[in-house]
Amino acid sequence: MCAVAEGALGRRRIAIIGAGWSGLAAAVHATAAGADVTVYEAGRQPGGRAASTTGPDGTERDTGQHILIGAYRATLGLMSQVGVDPAQVLRRLPMALVDPAGRGLTLHLGGGLLHHAASLLGWSTLPWRARLGGLLWLGRWQAARFQCPPGWTVARLVQGCPQAVVEQLIEPLCVAALNTPMAEADAQILLNVFRSALAGPRGSADLLLPAAALSDLLPRPACAWLSLHGAQLRMGTPVRHLAPITDGRDGWIVETETFDQVILATPARVAARLTADCAPQWAALAHRLPQQAIATAWLRVPTTAAEPDLPAMSCLKGALGEPAQFAFSLAKLHGHGQQGVHTLVASGVAHWATQPREALAGALQAQFRRMLGAVNPTTPPPSAGSVATQLLHLHLDRQATFACLPGLDRPPARIRPGLWAAGDYIAGPYPATLEGAVLSGQQAVEAANAATSRS
Ligand SMILES: Cc1cc2nc3c(=O)[nH]c(=O)nc-3n(C[C@H](O)[C@H](O)[C@H](O)COP(=O)(O)OP(=O)(O)OC[C@H]3O[C@@H](n4cnc5c(N)ncnc54)[C@H](O)[C@@H]3O)c2cc1C
Known part of the structure; x- marks a missing residue:
């Protein structure tokens, strides 16, 4: 991660809209550079698509199973910067x-x-x-x-x-x-x-698999760090109004407050909505990005059965039509509290997203049972409809990431003078990942800093 030149952003008022990993990266980077940062987040908690939420049953689960790798240097650096030891919260595996x-x-x-x-x-x-x-x-x-x-x-x-x-x-x-x-x-x-x-x-x-709640990898510690360093955090505050100041001064209005620079770190479709009037061409690009779905199922093996000795992560070369490509053993990753619990992840499943949820749930359960049967062929797999395997939770994110197609026109980070975009969908060399999100947040601050130095 490159450091922002001392003083260029010093005391400038910067609004960050969205506290996903890109917005948090931008907020930490700008705060470290001495800016006066205010973060607006629509949700009650930070983290966006990579967070942990508590369901109606009181159980905290991640929004989806995530994989990090050793090449995520910006992300690992940011975690360290806000006081998280990556070795404590990620399992490094071959x-x-x-x-x-x-x-x-x-x-x-x-x-x-x-x-x-x-x-x-x-x-x-x-x-x-x-x-x-x-x-x-x-x-x-x-x-x-x-x-x-x-x-x-x-x-x-x-x-x-x-x-x-x-x-x-x-x-x-x-x-x-x-x-x-x-x-x-x-x-x-x-x-x-x-x-x-x-x-x-x-x-x-190297694989770096979360061994702690996703929110504890970055979102919560980053917010604690930001509060400690004087940033304002406005949780549960969706931004609905974003416009340039029109009285001849440079700057932007977010809701009713004025700022020198704004970093828009919401998902692409929200960014498109907020910029439809002030930057219609940029908004059209962001709106047009095709989206892809990811489904994550949390499943439990029969309580009476011995815990199958599955790898922490395994690839599923499913029978034709089976949705998931990966399975994770949460007992291997998170320890005893998750005994018998596995996640099945189905990526690139736009076609499943158009079908009834029950169809996807049934297909994932059937795939899980077949997987257990294949690992231990001496034990017949629990039959459909038996109480044996239990679907604990199914999370289907229809707009999980942009569809990474050739020739895609991804929007640039610069929207208008003083208005920047950050997020995993912004033009760059990587697909929609945590690392792409973090890099884009940091780069938006670098760009704001360079523009401030020139003005
Ligand atoms: C199921 C799933 C699995 C994934 N698996 C992986 C993986 O294995 N590895 C990997 O690297 N990446 C993975 N990803 C991708 C990764 O999660 C994203 O790339 C990353 O979280 C995107 O961060 P972001 O900050 O760009 O956007 P977001 O996380 O979408 O953050 C945007 C934030 O803006 C807020 N917001 C929205 N509207 C407003 C508003 N009007 N005002 C204020 N705030 C607003 C939202 O609440 C949110 O907090 C996965 C994603 C999903 C969904």
Whole structure:
């Protein structure tokens, strides 16, 4: 993370609209630079799409299962800045694209590109031809500096890569990182992720799985840090009015207050609504972004059955039509309080979002039962309708992220003089991720700072 030049934003009044990870990153960065920061957040608590909420049954659950990786340097730096030790709240594990029985590719913990090449060669469940073919394919893109022609989809990118490598490595990574099926996903964005994770500094590809509530990874500690450093936090305060000052002075009006600079860190559609009058072209870009859904199901294994020994994260190569691509063992990640609880994550599921919720719930439960049966074939899987497996909660976010399509016109960070946008959807090299959100928040402050220095 780059530091903002001392004094450039000093004592300037900055409004941040939205306290998701991008807004919090912007607020911390601006406060650290000496700005007088006010954060407006529509919800009662911070964190946006990556937070923990308490349901009607009194149980606190995350808004969705999240995966971080070692390459999330801006995010990890921000956590440290607000007093969170990433090692305490994240479990660092080797990147393992394994099935529920633990078979598959496991990369070297803390490894770099050469280690990953060695792991590919040692991928024992794959024939030699496929391992070599996969290595050659990766080597080719590394030699091309992870750059492909514009407009390519991931399906086009993987032509020439052995099918087994595509199915067991590229496809899971594509859907996890881009939340978009391979046939539609932007190849260049996936290559950018590969460059950061596989060819970055050692440890960049390591999995960092939350071992604490998502809100404790950043949102709550960031708010505590902001309060301590004098920022104003207005929770439960949705902004409905945003307009430039019209009396000849520079600045913006948020609700009834005036500010020198504003950083709009809401989801794209809200940002489009708030800027429809003052920046209609920018608003049209933000409004047009296609959205993709993610579903997360919390399921419990039969209380009478022994806890199946599943990996912390496993890839599900489902039967045709099964929705989820990943399963997580919360007992492995969060400990005893979560005994028997697993999450199934279905990414890029726009088509399921149009069907009745019960259909998705039923399909995820059936997939969970089949998964348990496949791990322990001696025990027949609990039958449908039995009390055995229990669906504790289903969270379907229809607008989880933008659909990461080739040629997408993502809105720029600059909206108008003094008005900046931050969020995972802003133009940049990464898909919609926590790291993209954090970077965009920090970059919006850098841009505001540079503009302030010039004026
Ligand atoms: C189910 C799910 C799983 C995901 N999995 C991963 C993953 O594994 N790894 C990963 O890196 N990323 C993942 N993501 C993506 C990640 O969560 C997002 O990229 C990130 O949280 C976006 O942060 P943001 O600040 O850009 O937006 P948001 O989190 O949407 O924050 C926007 C904030 O603005 C507030 N707001 C809205 N309207 C107003 C208003 N009028 N006034 C004031 N405030 C307002 C909202 O309440 C919200 O707090 C996942 C997302 C989902 C939904």
